[in-house]
Amino acid sequence: MKTIKILHMYADMLDLYGDSGNMEVMSFRCKKRGIDCQIDKYSIDSEMPDFSSYDLIYIGGGADLEQQHISADLLKCRDGIVKAYKNGTFLFLICGGYQLMGKYYRDADGNDIKGLGLFDYFTVAPNSRRKRCIGNIVIETNITGKPVKVVGFENHGGQTQGVKTPFGKVLYGNGNCSKSEAEGYCEKNVIATYLHGPCLSKNPEISDYMIEYCINRGESEYIALEALDDTLEKECRQVMLDRLLKK
Numbered sequence: 001m002k003t004i005k006i007l008h009m010y011a012d013m014l015d016l017y018g019d020s021g022n023m024e025v026m027s028f029r030c031k032k033r034g035i036d037c038q039i040d041k042y043s044i045d046s047e048m049p050d051f052s053s054y055d056l057i058y059i060g061g062g063a064d065l066e067q068q069h070i071s072a073d074l075l076k077c078r079d080g081i082v083k084a085y086k087n088g089t090f091l092f093l094i095c096g097g098y099q100l101m102g103k104y105y106r107d108a109d110g111n112d113i114k115g116l117g118l119f120d121y122f123t124v125a126p127n128s129r130r131k132r133c134i135g136n137i138v139i140e141t142n143i144t145g146k147p148v149k150v151v152g153f154e155n156h157g158g159q160t161q162g163v164k165t166p167f168g169k170v171l172y173g174n175g176n177c178s179k180s181e182a183e184g185y186c187e188k189n190v191i192a193t194y195l196h197g198p199c200l201s202k203n204p205e206i207s208d209y210m211i212e213y214c215i216n217r218g219e220s221e222y223i224a225l226e227a228l229d230d231t232l233e234k235e236c237r238q239v240m241l242d243r244l245l246k247k
Contacts, residue, residue, distance in 0.1 A: 001034070001035055001036075001215065001223070002036075002215070002219075003035075003036035003037070003038050004030060004035060004036065004037045004038070004055050004056070004211065004214045004215060005038050005040070005053060005054045005055050005056075006023065006026065006037065006038065006039045006040070006054060006055065006056045006057075006058060006214075007039075007040050007041075007042055007049060007051065007054040007056070007057045007058070008020070008023055008039055008040070008041050008042070008058045009041075009042045009043070009057060009058065009059045009074075009077075009097075010042070010043050010044070010059060010060070010062075010066075010070050010074075011023075011041050011043065011060070012041075012043050013043065013044075013062055013066045013069065013070055014059060014060040014061055014062040014066060014067075014070070014096055014097060015060050015061075015062070016060075016061050016062045016063055016066070016095075016096075017060075017061060017095070017153075017155065017196040017197075017198075018196075018198055019060035019061055019094045019095075019196060019198050019199075020060065020198070021197075021198035021200075021201055022058065022060075022092070022094070022198040022199060022200045022201075022207075023039055023058060025198065025200040025201050025204075025207050026039075026056075026200065026207055026210070026211065027039060029204070029207050029208065029211060029228065030211060032228055033211075033225065033226045033228070035211070035215065040054075044069070044070060044073045045073075048076075048077070048080065049080075050080070051077070051080035051081050051083065051084035051089065052080070052083055052084040052087045052089060054084065054089055055089060055090060055213075055214035055217050056089065056090040056091075056092060056210060056214055057081065057084065057089055057090070057091050057092070058092045058093075058097075059091075059092075059093050059094070059096070059097025059100070060094045060095070060096070060097055061094045061095025061096040061097060061098075061156075061196065062095075062096045063096075064107045064108070064113075064125075066096070067096045067099070067100060067105065067113055068107075068111075068113055070100075071100070071113045071114060074100060074116065075114065075116065078116050081116065081118070082116070082118060085118065085189070085190075088189055088217055088218075089189065090189045090190070090191075090210055090213055090214060090217075091189065091190045091191075091192070092191050092192075092210060093190070093191070093192040093193070094192075094193060094194075094195070094196065094199065095155075095156055095193075095194055095196065097192070098160070098184065098185065098192035098193060098194065099115065099123040099158055099160065100113070100115045100116065101115060101116050101118045101119055101185075101192060102115045102116075102117070102118075102119050102120070102121040102122050102123060102160070102162075103115050103117050103120065103121070103122040103162075104122050104123070105122075105123045105124075105125075105158060106122075106123070106124045106125060107125050108125045108126065108127060108128070108129050108157060110127075119185060119190075119192075120162050120164070121160055121161060121162040121163045121185060122160070122161060122162055123158040123159065123160045123161070124158065124159055124161070125157040125158045125159070126157060126159070129157060131157065131178075132155065132156065132157045133154050133155070133156050133157075133173070133174035133175075133177075133178055133194070134154065134155045135153070135154065135173060135174075136151070136152075136153055136154075136172065136173060136240065136244055137151075137152050137153065137154045137170070137172060137173025137174065137175070137183070137194075137195060138150070138151055138152075138170075138171040138172040138173065138240070138241065138244050138245060139152075139167065139168030139169060139170050139171060139173075139175070139183045139184075139195075140168050140169050140171055141167055141168035141169075141186070141206075142168075143167070143168075143186055143191070143206075143209060144205055144206075144209050148203075148205050148206075149171065149237075149241060150167075150168060150195065150199075150202075150203045150206060151195075151197075151202045151203060151237050151240045151241065151244075152193070152194075152195025152196060152197045152199050152202065152203075153195070153196045153197050154173055154174060154175075154194045154195060154196065155196065156194050159176070159177040159178065160176040160177065160185075160194075161176070161177065163176055163182060163184075163185050165185065165186055165187060166182035166183055166184055166185060166186060167183055167184025167185060167186040167191055167192065167193050168182075168183050168184065168186075169181060169182065169183070170182065170183050171244075171245060172244045172245060175194070176194070183195070188213075189213065191206070191210070201233075202233070202236065202237055202240070203237070204228070204230045204233050204234075208225055208228075211225060212224075212225050
């Protein structure tokens with residue numbers, strides 16, 4: 001079986017909420033199945049990688065200051081990332097990573113941080129830094145082909161608008177904007193979301209969706225993933241669902 005190649009971008013700067021844990025989950029679930037998972041890192045001043053050689057590119061979240069610092073470097077990577085996305089590389093984007101793939105992010109001081117413009121949405125932060133979407137969140141997504149309730153924790157001032165294909169419907173919490181019905185952005189090979197946690201530790205189906213996508217990328221015959229015992233993960237998530245969705 002082939003090795004899954006993952007590029008974790010700006011792990012040293014965009015890890016405000018421990019989102020590097022998502023890569024630990026990916027590595028762990030691959031290892032349990034005997035799948036080799038190679039995770040490389042890229043940051044400012046690193047040698048420019050061949051983005052298309054990766055099955056998945058991952059970018060986490062950070063504060064406004066970190067996003068400003070990486071913005072210029074990320075723009076240098078634009079052509080390579082666009083090419084990889086069009087070649088089928090999966091993009092997994094959390095919070096700041098999500099925002100910077102849109103047209104722009106306007107911070108609380110009115111400064112625009114230019115995004116890659118890969119997608120049509122844009123993000124604007126309110127003038128007051130005290131106005132934030134903070135707390136537990138539950139959404140329902142159909143990306144796996146069946147309804148899946150996804151649990152996470154959101155903490156973002158930015159209000160993302162212009163999303164045509166959201167990741168999921170908000171059942172509890174805020175989502176893309178304060179009290180909105182939609183959360184994140186999604187395509188076959190893109191999941192962009194405000195869900196921290198880290199997200200994958202609470203939602204093994206999402207991790208497996210990406211592993212299955214990566215392991216089958218470029219293969220002529222479909223490769224099914226071996227099921228894992230997720231009893232503990234599902235019980236933990238059910239506790240949160242019962243608590244948050246209880247009427």
